[in-house]
Amino acid sequence: MKRWLLVLLVACSGPSSSPHGGAETVRLVKVGKRDVRDRVLLTGELKAASALDMAVPRTDSWQLSIRWLVEDGTTVKAGDKLVEFDNSAFTKELDQKKLNLRDAETALHGAEALGRIDIASKQTELDQAKLALAKATLKADVPADLLAGRDSQERQLEKRRSEIAVKKAEDALASAKQQQALDLKVKQIELDKAKRGIEAAEKTIAELVVTAPRDGVAVIDDHPWEGRKFHTGDTVQPGMTIVTLPDTNAPMQVQADLSDVDDGRAAVAMAGTCTLDAYPTEPIACTVKDLTPVARIEGTKSLRRAFAVTLSLAATKEKMRPGMSVKVELARPAVPALVVPRGALVPKVEGPGFTPGPGVNKQPQVRLSDGSLRDVTVGPCDAQGCAIEKGISEGEVVRL
Numbered sequence: 001m002k003r004w005l006l007v008l009l010v011a012c013s014g015p016s017s018s019p020h021g022g023a024e025t026v027r028l029v030k031v032g033k034r035d036v037r038d039r040v041l042l043t044g045e046l047k048a049a050s051a052l053d054m055a056v057p058r059t060d061s062w063q064l065s066i067r068w069l070v071e072d073g074t075t076v077k078a079g080d081k082l083v084e085f086d087n088s089a090f091t092k093e094l095d096q097k098k099l100n101l102r103d104a105e106t107a108l109h110g111a112e113a114l115g116r117i118d119i120a121s122k123q124t125e126l127d128q129a130k131l132a133l134a135k136a137t138l139k140a141d142v143p144a145d146l147l148a149g150r151d152s153q154e155r156q157l158e159k160r161r162s163e164i165a166v167k168k169a170e171d172a173l174a175s176a177k178q179q180q181a182l183d184l185k186v187k188q189i190e191l192d193k194a195k196r197g198i199e200a201a202e203k204t205i206a207e208l209v210v211t212a213p214r215d216g217v218a219v220i221d222d223h224p225w226e227g228r229k230f231h232t233g234d235t236v237q238p239g240m241t242i243v244t245l246p247d248t249n250a251p252m253q254v255q256a257d258l259s260d261v262d263d264g265r266a267a268v269a270m271a272g273t274c275t276l277d278a279y280p281t282e283p284i285a286c287t288v289k290d291l292t293p294v295a296r297i298e299g300t301k302s303l304r305r306a307f308a309v310t311l312s313l314a315a316t317k318e319k320m321r322p323g324m325s326v327k328v329e330l331a332r333p334a335v336p337a338l339v340v341p342r343g344a345l346v347p348k349v350e351g352p353g354f355t356p357g358p359g360v361n362k363q364p365q366v367r368l369s370d371g372s373l374r375d376v377t378v379g380p381c382d383a384q385g386c387a388i389e390k391g392i393s394e395g396e397v398v399r400l
Contacts, residue, residue: 026399026400027343027399027400028369028397028398028399028400029341029344029397029398029400030395030396030397030398031338031339031340031388031392031393031394031395031396031397031398032338032339032394032395033336033337033338033339033394034336034337034339035334035335035336035337036334036335036336036337036339036379036380036381036382036385036386036387037331037332037334037335037382038265038332038335038380038381038382039329039330039331039332039382040258040262040265040266040270040272040328040329040330040332041327041328041329041330042256042257042258042266042309042327042328042329042330043256043257043325043326043327043328044254044255044256044257044309044311044325044326044328045254045255045256045322045323045324045325045326046252046253046254046255046276046320046321046322046323046324046326047246047252047253047254047255047310047322048244048246048247048248048250048252048253048322049247049250049251049252049253049312050246050247050250051219051244051245051246051247051322052213052214052216052244052245052247053221053241053244054082054083054210054212054241054242054243054244054245055238055239055240055241055242056085056236056237056238056239056240056242057085057204057207057208057210057238058238058239059090059204059207059208059238060204061089061090062237062238063235063236063237064085064086064208064235064236064237064238065085065086065233065234065235065236066083066084066085066086066230066231066232066233066234066236066242067084067085067086067087067232068081068083068084068232069082069083069084069220069230069231069232069242069243070082070083070218070220070243071218072218072219072220072229072323073217073218073219073321073323074217074218075215075216075217075218076212076215076216076217076218076245077212077215078212078213078214078215079211079212080211080212081209081210081211081212082210082211082212082218082242082243083209083210083242083243084208084209084210085208085209085210085236086208087204087205087208090201090204090205090208091205093201094198094201094202094205097194097197097198097201098198100194100197101191101194101195101197101198103194104187104190104191104193104194105191107187107190107191108184108187108188108190108191111180111183111184111187112180112184115176115179115180115183115184116180118176118179118180119173119176119177119180122169122172122173122176123173125169125172125173126166126169126170126172126173128169129162129165129166129168129169130166130169132162132165133159133162133163133165133166135162136155136158136159136161136162137159137162139155139158139159140155140156140158140159142155210242210243212245213245214245216245216246216247216248217245217246217248217321217322218243218244218245219243219244219245219246219322219323220242220243221240221241221242221243221244224240230242244322246322251312251313251316252313252316252320252322253289253310253311253312253313254274254286254310254311254313254326254328255308255309255310256308256309256310256311256326256328257306257307257308257309258291258306258307258309259304259305259306259307260295260304260305260306260307263295263307265332266288266291266307266309266330267288267291268288268289268290268291269287269288270287270288270330270331270332271285271286271287271288271330271331272285272286272287272288272311272328272329272330272331273285273286273328273329274286274311274313274326274327274328274329275326275327275328275329276320276324276325276326277324277325277326277327278324278325279319284313284314284315284317285313285314285315286311286312286313286314286328287311287312287314288309288310288311288330289310289311289312290308290309290310291307291308291309291310292307292308292309294307295307296308309328311328332380335379335380335387337379337380337387337388337389338387338388338392338393338394339384339385339386339387339388340366340376340385340386340388340392340398341384341385341398341400342381342384342385342386343400344366344367344398344399344400345364345365345366345367345376345378345386346364346365346366346367346373347364363375364376364377364378366388366391366392366398367398367399367400368396368397368398368399369397369398369399370399371399374391374392375391376388376389376390376391376392377389377390377391
């Protein structure tokens, strides 16, 4: 059999025309079975397993603009400024609240002054009513037998009228005091409200400058919609993480994306190797730690979706820094299959908006020894060949 295959290879290995005008070497290979070790290749970046997130503060406004942002990868000390948001709207609001405070203070002082005047007036009326009552009482106390009957009755009536006037003046004074106390309470509430408004505005303005709570390396986070890192001028919403301070003493991990077309090719606990692009000769063993169940959109302008994959590293080295790019290679279990070399396959030609023309293959095909093409169903592939699930049999000869 080997001799027959050698003769066939020699007979078919003569030069043939190439699409590029040169000579093309033709080889014939018999299809056989072997194990296919499929690999899953991902790209990602280093992330710290533990980090402090510096998020957009909660304010009355649902949108804020980044006025200043620390440079990505900057080493910072505790208290250093990391990000500053535009506070012009809040500063303007603070000025208005300070005017409201002065108005509230003026209103309170005015109410106090007017209340004192009104109470003094009511007190004077009461004093006059009491004086009139005292006079009427003296006159009414004169014995009736010393006066004419009509005069005695009028004096008693005058005393009664004076007592009523005193009671009325006392009620007016008490009502004025009660009204003043109520007015002052309302004005004090308005004043306290104005003070609290100023305190809240000042607190908000202070929170718009985010500082580092501890020493570390500032890492700018990715914009959730734009597919890039945040930068000065971006409009953000409360709760968004802008900067993180990774804990460099904690283990590092890799955050990667698995395209939705590769759904099912990766799973939790799958092992592989992670290689930093900066250190290509030092691969590190890694394991899939977490895999999101739903693919998310990669940016607002992209139709692609991907699953977020988190991988734990077997070791964390001192030279590792968050944000470093990583190449991930995950090994899938070996699958026994009928294998055709990659060179014998003619890939499927298609794409978004592609319309196959005459003579263009619409599905993967394999080139047979006589040069003809046959439709096949391709399974997992490795570096040398691909498993054929349907379309060819063991022992057939294919042309490379």
